[in-house]
Amino acid sequence: MQQATLHQLKVFEAVARHNSFTRAAEELFLTQPTVSMQVKQLAKAVGLPLFEQIGKRLYLTDAGRELLATCQEIFDRLSQFGSTVADLKGLKQGYLRLAVITTAKYVVPRLLGSFCQRYPGIDVSLKVTNHEHILERLTDNRDDLYILSQLPSDLDVTSHPFLANPLVVLAPRNHPLAQEKNISLKRLAQEPFIMRETGSGTRKAVQQLFDAHGLNVKVKLDLGSNEAIKQAIIGGLGISVLSRHTLALEGPTSQLSILDVEDFPIQLDWYVVYPTGRQMSVVGNTFLEYLLNEGKRIAAQVDLNSPSVD
Numbered sequence: 285m286q287q288a289t290l291h292q293l294k295v296f297e298a299v300a301r302h303n304s305f306t307r308a309a310e311e312l313f314l315t316q317p318t319v320s321m322q323v324k325q326l327a328k329a330v331g332l333p334l335f336e337q338i339g340k341r342l343y344l345t346d347a348g349r350e351l352l353a354t355c356q357e358i359f360d361r362l363s364q365f366g367s368t369v370a371d372l373k374g375l376k377q378g379y380l381r382l383a384v385i386t387t388a389k390y391v392v393p394r395l396l397g398s399f400c401q402r403y404p405g406i407d408v409s410l411k412v413t414n415h416e417h418i419l420e421r422l423t424d425n426r427d428d429l430y431i432l433s434q435l436p437s438d439l440d441v442t443s444h445p446f447l448a449n450p451l452v453v454l455a456p457r458n459h460p461l462a463q464e465k466n467i468s469l470k471r472l473a474q475e476p477f478i479m480r481e482t483g484s485g486t487r488k489a490v491q492q493l494f495d496a497h498g499l500n501v502k503v504k505l506d507l508g509s510n511e512a513i514k515q516a517i518i519g520g521l522g523i524s525v526l527s528r529h530t531l532a533l534e535g536p537t538s539q540l541s542i543l544d545v546e547d548f549p550i551q552l553d554w555y556v557v558y559p560t561g562r563q564m565s566v567v568g569n570t571f572l573e574y575l576l577n578e579g580k581r582i583a584a585q586v587d588l589n590s591p592s593v594d
């Protein structure tokens with residue numbers, strides 16, 4: 285391994301991440317033969333093949349998987365070192381990797397706006413995806429910090445709550461139930477539902493509530509996007525349960541209304557989370573502190589200012 289270079293490790297990591305020599309070459313602005321050559325030389329230095337091709341698909345060998353985990357540790361440590369050096373120079377500089385559940389995208393980008401103004405040397409990558417995919421990323425230790433609302437029971441994580449995330453029942457404004465008070469869950473269960481996709485935390489919370497009451501949800505449509513669900517509700521396809529934050533940009537002319545249903549809102553909280561024991565980067569710590577102090581205040585304003593739909 286003494287002959288392996290950092291460049292070769294970077295090329296290998298990109299191929300492994302994309303599962304493709306072509307896409308790695310595109311990302312790194314290299315030609316495909318150069319990428320293949322770098323990986324070949326690295327495999328020679330390791331003394332074992334790193335990939336195997338079965339049909340058209342590329343798979344990591346056991347040695348490849350071990351090397352990928354090693355690469356991730358090396359790159360993490362280097363990026364921490366870069367931030368530490370910047371910190372020693374009195375600068376907050378580096379790369380912050382955040383992964384957040386879909387409902388948090390209504391608040392987190394605004395928080396990042398003021399964060400990046402304060403720390404112009406910090407670049408950010410923000411991955412927005414559903415609960416299940418966030419847990420996968422958390423397990424693989426792919427990001428600095430994660431935002432989600434239902435904490436995993438089988439992973440050792442450190443978490444800090446920072447904002448309420450109430451889930452509400454949404455219907456079209458002209459829905460017959462829109463004028464009713466204290467609607468029972470049993471009555472609600474008779475309505476056709478538009479549900480988030482399997483793997484969504486919102487869906488899980490709704491399902492748990494109905495299961496606890498021994499009721500079935502009549503799922504008319506599965507949709508993987510909060511915005512698409514809002515449009516489907518307006519289109520008359522059914523009712524749904526979404527985070528109240530998804531209404532942040534609805535104005536007074538919104539076509540949606542929040543139904544007054546027993547056991548709602550489902551009171552969840554957003555947590556900022558990281559694997560316990562993770563050596564946090566300087567930028568990760570900077571954002572965590574920001575979120576827990578300044579961010580809480582800004583996020584609360586966002587929440588209070590979001591128009592109420594009724």
Ligand code: PGA
Nearest residue numbers: 385386415433484485486
């Ligand atoms: P979701 O996340 O985007 O997976 O529905 C929401 C949540 O976890 O509260």
